Amino acid sequence: MNFTAVSQCIFIIHFYEMQAKKRYIILIATCIILLYGFYTVLNFKSELVQRSRRDQLPTFASFEDLSEAPSLLQRQPRSTSKPCRMETCFDFTKCGDDPKIYVYPTEGPVSASYRKVLSVIRESRYATRDPNEACLYIPAVDTLDADPLSPEHVPDVASRLSRLPYWKNGRNHLIFNLYAGTWPDYAENALGFDPGDAILARASASETVFREGFDISLPLFHKEHPEKGGQPPSATANTFPAPRKHLLAFKGKRYVHGIGSETRNSLWHLHDGNNLILVTTCRHGKSWKDLRDERCDEDNREYDKFDYEQLLSNSTFCLVARGRRLGSYRFLEALAAGCVPVLLSNGWRLPFDERIDWRRAVIWADERLLLQVPELVRSVSPERVLALRQQTQLLWEQYFSSIEKIVFTTIEIILERISAHRTSRQREALIWNASPGALGTLVCYGDSRAHLPLGVAAPPAPRAPQAPPSPLPAPSVPLTAPPPTSSGTYTALLYVQATSPALHKLLANIANSEFCEKIVLVWDSERAAPSLKSLSRVAGDTREPLPVLVIDATTHYPGEGVSARWKPLWAVPTAAVFSLDGDAPLLAEELDFAFKVWQNFPERIVGYPARSHFWDEAKGAWGYSSKWGGAYSMVLPGAALVHRATLALYEASAPALRHAVRRARNCEDILLNCLVAHLTRRPPLKLAQRRRYKAAHHRYKSPWSDPEHFVQRQSCLNTFATAWGYMPLMRSVLRLDPILFKDPVSTLRKKYRKMELVAS
């Protein structure tokens, strides 16, 4: 009894408890729902009201406003003349398809730096000796240093410029200037002459004086900056995260008086001796001791503790603070050392910023927010640091490491403007900011990245709907056909000096190849060219006969000799060009395998015959060797695949190099190897085991067996190294074989069976 009562009690309590809990929960829940509902309705209502009000509002412009035509009223004349732009101050009519540059003959004093600038242009492919043919003029008057206090200053520039025969107020002239203004205010406009309509390529330009899209901003470079070549990137290690010792470094002068002193004077606040190394000295000029302030001694002590070069290579970020002028040498120095520049130079137009995207390589700080700089650099993610540092190296190598590169970049920017004006075509922004860069890409070659050997091509954009076939009369000027894209086929470009059984065998093998689209046969022999239109396939092959185009080099390109072998690019319909000597004993299988590999490396030379170079201590010169040990550095285009754009670039290489080849009637293959290595910074790729790439039994005496020939190639190599200012060739220790090459499996499993039988 007792027990039941108790249990009943429990039950009731349970029930009560349940109810109480529920009641409160329900009460609160209802409240919340009600409130929520109330507010949503309210919101919704107000939104409805708002939307209807919004729709009642008038639109900002009627159709009439939007399609306002120029009024018939007279425009009121403007009082101020506007600064120059290409459209207003440049005469495009003088520039043809291949714009040329005329350099005036040197008269009067010229500084060493400017002499280098002039000689680089004179030796370039842009130069012409005929002033009437030229589109751009470069005065031989030294305008680099406009500071009258400088020993390099050349007086009397203004009158000498105006006396130039084609000056015409500077129209179509290009003027280089590194230093403008003088102590104490370093005014940017104090050039000592009036540039007029001339394009001004100047260092330390500020946003306010810069004529947008007309002037070109230059980097400030030392007198010792190499004319050619230049030091290769020094910080190519992509260690992640960056392991450098210091985070931010600066070592430089500080000005106790005069312009440019504010920022540098406060740097010591940030110096912590370990992570942030910001040391300054007052020692400069003659009178620093008289003007020194109370911090000078302490600063100098800290300053002497650190070595400038060491700081650059041990620090992740380098402060590039303005000096007397906006730009400073340390910008290029930091770039070269792979130290990411942190700019403290408000209003400075960075070098070539018209085309170079500096966001990828530098950090902008603000002089007004100096004390935030440490926080700023700390907040850069390691991944960004990796990208920034790589970009500093890329840009340094491509555009800044020599005077030649700086000058060529300036010229290419102007030529690109001309091209944009004449043909509405310019290089893509990414080409400028990635490898191989604008100096390694012709502005007139192609208008899409699909035309270029850009390492990895972007996935093909789906075809735009086809334009209707044009029934109109053909355009008056023949259009340059757009270059072909990398697709599934190649063109065999043969260079033949004589018929031989080897040639017939090679032609038969090419006809057997799966991917060959066309043969272009460059015939360079006194004998009459064979009349070959197509090659029939072997029995059982159902494909159409292979088209052949025979080009007689002796009539088309007289006197060119071996340089003619890559001239007929107009006849090549594919991006892949298999450059072959007429007697190369390649099998069809080898042709196909080479092409398959090349598709993965379109920017490199991919082929069979390898050679190597070495430094000959005894002679103090470069040596050339056809016997390799464990490494090679050249793959001869006697049997190798090359991208068509690369061959086009070969045709546009420096005149001196091409003359050397033409004179020697030799070495075109070495030049091509040097060129590709120079552009891509990668070695070529050798395939499989084949060593011999000349048929063994020749009826006539081959020039290859001639020792003279070998000596000549040796001297070519040295000529090229001098012309580039360094040895561009790179070594590789690997070759690429088919996957199952010489593996102990049944040959039936193997795709490339016959290749294994080729004797090395």
Place this chain on the structure above:
Amino acid sequence: MAAETLLKSNKQIKYTSYRNILYHRFFVGLLLFIVLSLVFTVLFNVFTGSSPRTDFHEPVNLDPSSVPVLQLRRDLPKSQSRLSNCTYWECFNVYRCGRGGHDKITIYIYPLKDYQTENRRPISQFSKEFYIILDTIRHSKYYTPNPEEACILVPSIDTLNQNSFSSEYVGRALQALQYWNNGENHLIFNMLPGKAPNYDSVVTLNTGKAIIAGGGFDTWSFRYGFDVSIPVYSHIAEKIESSQPKQKNYMIISTQLNIPQNYLEQLQNIASSSNDLLLLDQCKSESSGIDYTKRCEYTTGRIFNYPEIMKEGMFCLVIRSARLTQAVLMDILASQCIPIVVADSVVMPFNSHVDWNKLSLSLPEDNVKNLLKIVHSVSNERRGELYWQLRWAYDRYFASIEKITLTTLEIINENLFPLAARMYEDWNMPEHLYGPVNPLFLPVTAAKAPGFTAVILTYDRVDSLFALVRKLVRTPSLAKILVVWNNQRKQPPPSSEWPVTNKPLKIIRTKENKLSNRFFPYDEIDTECQLTIDDDIIMLTPDELEFGFDVWREFPDRIVGFPSRLHVWDNTTNSWRYHSEWTNQISMVLTGAAFHHKIWSWYYTHKMPAEIRRWVDDNFNCEDIAMNFLVANVTRKPPIKVTPRKKFKCPECTNTEMLSADARHMSQRSACVDRFAKIYGHMALKPVEFRADPLQYRETSSGIPHVYPDIGAL
């Protein structure tokens, strides 16, 4: 027993009633608290309503129906005229910014007021577009209701169309703004600048130091790095759908109504001699008004519907007229017709960030006569690139007033906080067309001197591990060995038992037995290159490892490894399959023995789709397939296999006795390949037919000693 129960239930009663009371009290307390706080708030509001607190700011009310009227007298001071050489460094006060964090600007909108002249006429017309601009800012992440902490201030006076406001009075109204300070840090929106007859390329208004987000700038009026060029909005464009005809029927179409006479004549000449240009004009109808939804061909008078006709064109012309930029440009972009812009010295909308070379052709004004020649010279590939770029860019930056406003704010934000800026690729390279950006883009052969770090993932196979360590240290370029001890239940053997090595060896104990631990970017890895190797791969010779490292040095952005696999498409099941037989192709190298750059470990841990990492850890499988997918997807390059096939004790066959388990393992790996391909949206792996061998591999020695003699013995 009963007593026991009783005792228990008694306890229970006590307990439950106690709980009950607790509940009761809690809820009553809560109720009281809510009621009290409500009452308190109401009272507080009632009593303090008259004097609003200064540190609390109401968001701006954008309801244009109930705004206070403010009459401007003629004698009020006018604002100063626009400073034409302003730069960000000189005219912008940075000290106002940075309060919203170091990567975000803050924007304040002035309260709406109905400004009127003395004759009670409104000084500007408040338009729908301007309302949306303000509303977008109001709801954007940049908005702040507090003028004191604002970095940018936006006057709420509509200045979009020069024709619908009075410059004189708006100048006075600006000057009267509380924080105007000669326009410092103010942002003025304008789309149609200038009036007849001069049509200035910048709004005719005394704006002092204010930033102008304007349409129709030319290179002289635009202050680089300071102003923002915006498009002229077109309400027609917003209604154009993204659908496209299969075939474009016209090469070039011109639909613009206000083409200046001299260009019109040139175009008429072209149109009369060629079918490639469809030149359209307004229809000459009897009724006085112009029908803006129709266009008629110049010569024949054929009628076309506007804007539908533009979708039929491959290229569409937009020519400067009274103003430099035209609203029709937006219609053209939305129709996915490639614009040909004829306007010398124009500053294109958002030119600082949007690359118009990827969106349009620009034709100099004195080259209009060569229009056909230039259009014909555009290659098919470029057409494709432009065509696919158009709609993508339009949808991202131009599709509505909201997007235009947000893009403007973002550009200002990036100018102020360059570190937060997105890169060129993010702005201009749609990832679905061009793929991701390779983090290792510098073309170099990696240096040999730093060597590589071997990362050994091990559980408890100590004997095999020690054998491997002994073998590894004989590789010249090995810099360090890192043993990742994945067994939480067992201690690694004490240091005395480890083999004596001349290279540093470090043991890392993991918290959890996960396969992904082998790809963690440990700080201890201080070389670029890491060799991931299983603790049972003891068949590789030092020569082979050294050569593998040399191959990696030449391809530092790829995975370079020894055992390889292939993916194949299975037609019967319509899925990807994993293949481990002797094949002529490879598309993966197994990370049981592979070199790769450390950054890929970082990518694996931080950037790979989380779904894949979870799958790997849940199934204890496929981490190597995931790595191959990851690298191939980012670089679009296949891996490199080194030297011939060895008898690897392959990871797939750990359990050779149990064939069924083996089969299950293989099918799981097939499932991985298929699944990962789906997650990435495409098959990222690429098959290749080559491997890397030493130059002298299998060559009869010709007196020159081999560099890597001990390679390839099975």
